[in-house]
Amino acid sequence: MMMTLIPLLILVPLVAGLAMLLIRNDHVRRVIVTILVLAIGAASVLLVVAPDAISFTITAVSDHSINLAMNLTEAAMAIFVLYVGVHSRRPLIAVLMAVQAGLMAWFEYGSGSHPEVSQNLLPATDHFSVIMALINGIVGGGICLYALGYMKEYHEVAHTDVTDRRPTFFALLFVFVGAMFGLVFSNNLTWLFFFWEITTLCSYLLIGYTRTEESRRNAQRALMMNLLGGVAFAAAIVYLSRNACPLDLQGLIDSAKSGGSSKALVLLPAALLCFAGITKSAQLPFSSWLLGAMVAPTPVSALLHSSTMVKAGVYLVLRMAPVITETKVGMLVALVGAVTFLVGSLAAITAADAKRVLAWSTVANLGLIVLCGGIGTYAAVWAGVLLIIFHAVAKCLLFLCVGLVEHKIHSRNIDAMSGLIVRMPAVAVMMLIGMAGMFLAPFGMLISKYAVLMAVVDAAPVLSVFIVFGSSATLFFWVKWMGKLVEVVGTPERVRNEFTLGEGLAVGVLSMATFLACLLFPMISSHMIVPYVTGVFGEHAASLTQGNIIIMMIMMAMVMLFPLSFIRYGRGPQSRGRLPERRQRRRQGSIPRFGRQGRKHDDEQLLHARVAQ
Amino acid sequence: MVYLLAAPLVGGLLVGWDRRISARMQSRQGPPIFQPFYDVFKLCKKENIVVRRSQNYYVALFLVFVIFTGGLFFAGSDLLLVIFALTLAAIFLVLGAYKASSPFSFIGAERELIQMMAYEPMVLLTAIGMYMVTKSFQVGDIAGYHGVPLVFLLPGIFLGFLYTLEIKFRKSPFDLSSSHHAHQELVRGLTTEFSGRTLAMIEIAHWYELVFLLGWVYLFFASMPILGVAVSLLVFVLVIFVDNVFARLKWQAAIRSAWAVAAVLGFGNILILSLLR
The missing domain is CATH 1.10.287 (Helix Hairpins)
Known part of the structure; x- marks a missing residue:
C-alpha cells in the first residue's frame, strides 16, 4: 500500500489514541500530546504546501487486509452498541444497530459481487477535503492542547466528584480527530461509513464521560439519532450496490452530472446520505442531541461543534450538492436548513447559559450550510465552504473561552459575565474577536451570510425570508452578549492567571486564525474554494465582485481602530477635557x-x- | 463627496423643519430652522463628561460608519453591503451605551437592540425586492433602472419600508430607546450618558442617516426623479405627523408589529414577484 501524507494523517492519531489509553502519568501525557498536536498541525499544513512530501510503500498491507480490519472493527462496534442498547434498556438503539448491521452484512456477504472502487482515498488535490483536514488539524489539535490544562483543572478543582478517566478521554479525542481525517479523505463510501460510525461512537462515549444520570441519558439520545442517520447511510450503500452504481463519492457525482437515468438512479441514495448528514449536523428535528451534548466537558463541546462531528454532516451534504441541485430533494434539504436557521437563531435568544447560546447558534449556522448544500449552485456551495471555515475557528474559540470563564467565575450564565473585560481582559478580548467573527460585518461569517443571501435570492427567493429574520435574531443575542462583556458596573476585581500555557496557546492561535481567516479570505477563496467549486461545476462564476471585497477590506481596516478603545478600559469615571x-x-x-x-x-x-x- | 459635505447641511435643515413642523402641529411657535446647528455648535464647546472614556471611541466609530454607509450608498455601491455597514454602525452605538454603564443607558441599549431586530428583516427584504425587479444589488443600477418606478412593483415593500423608517428615526410610536424628551422613565435612554462633543457626534450621525434613508426612499421612484424627491420629502412630513399623533408603544408591540409587517407586506410582495417571474 502506498503511504503518503493522507494515510499517515489518518493512522497516526488513531494509533496514538489507542496508545493514550496506556499513559497514566500526567507529565508524560502532556509531552506526548503536545508533540502529536504539533505534528498533526504541521502535517495538515504540509498537505497544502507540499502534498507529496512523504511517500513510501508498505507491501505487507494490502487493500484487502485493510477492508478486513475495517469489517472486524465495525463488527466489534456493532456488538458494543447492541450491548449498550440492551444494557440501558433502550430497545430503539439496539433495533437501529441491528438493522444497520444487517444491511451492511448483507451488502458485504449476501448480495453477491458489488462494484469495486479503484480509488479508496481522495487525492490531496481535492481542495474541499484539504480545507476540512486543515480545520481538523489546527482546530482539533488546538482543542487537544487546551484539554490538557482544562481537564487537569476540571478534575482537580472544579469537578472533584467526577471519576478521573483522563487516559480514556485523550484516547477518544485523538481517535475522533483521526476518524475525522479518514472521513474527509474517503472516496470509497464504505470507508466513509466506517469513519462515520467511529465518530458516532466516539461522540457517544465522550458525551457520557462524566457518567452522571444526565450525561448518560444525553449520550444515549445522541447515539440513537446518529444511528438513525447511520441506517440511512447503510441503506444508501446497499441501494447503490444493488443497482450497480458506483460506490464512491467521485463516481456518484460523475453519474449525476452525466444526467438522464443514471442521475435519477443516484438521487435516492443521495437523499439518504443527505438525511444522514442532517442527523449528524443536528438539524431540526434532530437538534436535541447536540444541545444535550453540552453536559460533557468543554473540550468535547468544542470538538463536536467546530471541527469534527457536525462538520462531517454538512461536509457530506455539501458533497452531495451537485447531485441534488435543482431537484425536489435539494429543495427539501434547503428547506430543512432554512427552518433550522430561523428556529435556532430564535432559540438562542431565549437561552441564558452561554454554552446553550453557542449550541443553538451552531445549529443555526449549520442550517445555513445545509441550506447552501440543498440549493447546490456554484455560489451556494462556495458560500457553504466559506461558512464551514469561519464557523469552525470562531465557534471553537468561543467555546474554549467560555470554558476558561466557567472555571474562573464558576458560572456560564451570560449575565454573570458582566464586566468580564475588566475581570479577565485577555479572555474577554478574545471572546469579542470570536463574536465579531461570528456575526459582524465585515468579518467572516457575515461575508459568508452575504454570499448565502445572494445565492438564495437567485435560486429560491422565497427561502430568503428565513435568512433575513434569522440573521436579525442572531444580531440581537450576539450584541447583547458583547454588551455584557464590555459593561462595567462598580469596580470588579481582576482574576489572576486567566489560563495555563496550553490553554493560552490554543485560544491565542484560534484568535489569530479567526483574524487571519477574515483578512486572507480572498486568498483562501481563490486558492482553495474556487478551484474545488469550479472543478465540481465546471464553470467559473464570480461570487463576490472585486469591488465589494475591497469595500469589505476598508471596513475591516476601520474596525481595526476599535481595539484602541481597550487602552482605557476600567479606568473609572473620568472627565476628559482638552x-x-x-x-x-x-x-x-x-x-x-x-x-x-x-x-x-x-x-x-x-x-x-x-x-x- | 457631495454627500459627505452636503448631507449634514441638508440633514440639519430637515431636523430644523422637523422641529418647526412639530411645534406648529402642537400650536407652538417652534425654534428657528437653524436651531439644530446652534445646538451642535454649543455641544461642541461644552466639557465632555463621560462615565468611561472609552465610550467616546464607540460613538466616534458610530459616526464614521454612518458616514461610510451613506458614502457607499451614494457612490452607487452594493445595497446589502450598505445595510451591513449601517448595522455595524448601530452596533457600535449600542455597545457604547452598554459601556456607559448606567441603568438608563442599559435600558436604552437593550431597547435599541430590539428595535434593530425589528427593522433589520424589512430592510433586507427591501434590498431583495429591489434586486428581484432590477436584477442588481448595486445602488447605481437600481437608480438607473428604466421602467415603471419600483414602487408599482413593490407596493408592499414600500409600505413596509415606511414602517421601518419610523423605527429607524426613533420617532413615536417607536421612540423606545432614546426619546427626544428627557422627562420620561428612560431619561434619555441610549444617549443619557453622552454629553458635549460626543453627543454632538451622535446628532450629526443622525443627520447623515436621515439623508441616506430618504435617499433610499427616492430609489423607489428613481425613474421619475422629480416625483422621487417630492415623495421623499412627503414621507419625511408623514413621519413627523405620525410622531405627533401616536403615543409610544411597548417594545413587545413594536417588534411584533414590525415583524408582522415585514412578513405580510415584505414577504408577500416577494412571493408574488417570484410567482410572476
Whole structure:
C-alpha cells in the first residue's frame, strides 16, 4: 500500500489514541500530546504546501487486509452498541444497530459481487477535503492542547466528584480527530461509513464521560439519532450496490452530472446520505442531541461543534450538492436548513447559559450550510465552504473561552459575565474577536451570510425570508452578549492567571486564525474554494465582485481602530477635557501631579501619538 | 463627496423643519430652522463628561460608519453591503451605551437592540425586492433602472419600508430607546450618558442617516426623479405627523408589529414577484 501524507494523517492519531489509553502519568501525557498536536498541525499544513512530501510503500498491507480490519472493527462496534442498547434498556438503539448491521452484512456477504472502487482515498488535490483536514488539524489539535490544562483543572478543582478517566478521554479525542481525517479523505463510501460510525461512537462515549444520570441519558439520545442517520447511510450503500452504481463519492457525482437515468438512479441514495448528514449536523428535528451534548466537558463541546462531528454532516451534504441541485430533494434539504436557521437563531435568544447560546447558534449556522448544500449552485456551495471555515475557528474559540470563564467565575450564565473585560481582559478580548467573527460585518461569517443571501435570492427567493429574520435574531443575542462583556458596573476585581500555557496557546492561535481567516479570505477563496467549486461545476462564476471585497477590506481596516478603545478600559469615571485645560487645572491643583491621575494623562498623550502615526 | 459635505447641511435643515413642523402641529411657535446647528455648535464647546472614556471611541466609530454607509450608498455601491455597514454602525452605538454603564443607558441599549431586530428583516427584504425587479444589488443600477418606478412593483415593500423608517428615526410610536424628551422613565435612554462633543457626534450621525434613508426612499421612484424627491420629502412630513399623533408603544408591540409587517407586506410582495417571474 502506498503511504503518503493522507494515510499517515489518518493512522497516526488513531494509533496514538489507542496508545493514550496506556499513559497514566500526567507529565508524560502532556509531552506526548503536545508533540502529536504539533505534528498533526504541521502535517495538515504540509498537505497544502507540499502534498507529496512523504511517500513510501508498505507491501505487507494490502487493500484487502485493510477492508478486513475495517469489517472486524465495525463488527466489534456493532456488538458494543447492541450491548449498550440492551444494557440501558433502550430497545430503539439496539433495533437501529441491528438493522444497520444487517444491511451492511448483507451488502458485504449476501448480495453477491458489488462494484469495486479503484480509488479508496481522495487525492490531496481535492481542495474541499484539504480545507476540512486543515480545520481538523489546527482546530482539533488546538482543542487537544487546551484539554490538557482544562481537564487537569476540571478534575482537580472544579469537578472533584467526577471519576478521573483522563487516559480514556485523550484516547477518544485523538481517535475522533483521526476518524475525522479518514472521513474527509474517503472516496470509497464504505470507508466513509466506517469513519462515520467511529465518530458516532466516539461522540457517544465522550458525551457520557462524566457518567452522571444526565450525561448518560444525553449520550444515549445522541447515539440513537446518529444511528438513525447511520441506517440511512447503510441503506444508501446497499441501494447503490444493488443497482450497480458506483460506490464512491467521485463516481456518484460523475453519474449525476452525466444526467438522464443514471442521475435519477443516484438521487435516492443521495437523499439518504443527505438525511444522514442532517442527523449528524443536528438539524431540526434532530437538534436535541447536540444541545444535550453540552453536559460533557468543554473540550468535547468544542470538538463536536467546530471541527469534527457536525462538520462531517454538512461536509457530506455539501458533497452531495451537485447531485441534488435543482431537484425536489435539494429543495427539501434547503428547506430543512432554512427552518433550522430561523428556529435556532430564535432559540438562542431565549437561552441564558452561554454554552446553550453557542449550541443553538451552531445549529443555526449549520442550517445555513445545509441550506447552501440543498440549493447546490456554484455560489451556494462556495458560500457553504466559506461558512464551514469561519464557523469552525470562531465557534471553537468561543467555546474554549467560555470554558476558561466557567472555571474562573464558576458560572456560564451570560449575565454573570458582566464586566468580564475588566475581570479577565485577555479572555474577554478574545471572546469579542470570536463574536465579531461570528456575526459582524465585515468579518467572516457575515461575508459568508452575504454570499448565502445572494445565492438564495437567485435560486429560491422565497427561502430568503428565513435568512433575513434569522440573521436579525442572531444580531440581537450576539450584541447583547458583547454588551455584557464590555459593561462595567462598580469596580470588579481582576482574576489572576486567566489560563495555563496550553490553554493560552490554543485560544491565542484560534484568535489569530479567526483574524487571519477574515483578512486572507480572498486568498483562501481563490486558492482553495474556487478551484474545488469550479472543478465540481465546471464553470467559473464570480461570487463576490472585486469591488465589494475591497469595500469589505476598508471596513475591516476601520474596525481595526476599535481595539484602541481597550487602552482605557476600567479606568473609572473620568472627565476628559482638552489637554491645555487639564494642564491649567493641574496647575490650580485640582488634578494631582503624580499618582493614578497623572499616569492617565501620560496614557492619553501616548494614545494621541499613536493615532497621529 | 457631495454627500459627505452636503448631507449634514441638508440633514440639519430637515431636523430644523422637523422641529418647526412639530411645534406648529402642537400650536407652538417652534425654534428657528437653524436651531439644530446652534445646538451642535454649543455641544461642541461644552466639557465632555463621560462615565468611561472609552465610550467616546464607540460613538466616534458610530459616526464614521454612518458616514461610510451613506458614502457607499451614494457612490452607487452594493445595497446589502450598505445595510451591513449601517448595522455595524448601530452596533457600535449600542455597545457604547452598554459601556456607559448606567441603568438608563442599559435600558436604552437593550431597547435599541430590539428595535434593530425589528427593522433589520424589512430592510433586507427591501434590498431583495429591489434586486428581484432590477436584477442588481448595486445602488447605481437600481437608480438607473428604466421602467415603471419600483414602487408599482413593490407596493408592499414600500409600505413596509415606511414602517421601518419610523423605527429607524426613533420617532413615536417607536421612540423606545432614546426619546427626544428627557422627562420620561428612560431619561434619555441610549444617549443619557453622552454629553458635549460626543453627543454632538451622535446628532450629526443622525443627520447623515436621515439623508441616506430618504435617499433610499427616492430609489423607489428613481425613474421619475422629480416625483422621487417630492415623495421623499412627503414621507419625511408623514413621519413627523405620525410622531405627533401616536403615543409610544411597548417594545413587545413594536417588534411584533414590525415583524408582522415585514412578513405580510415584505414577504408577500416577494412571493408574488417570484410567482410572476
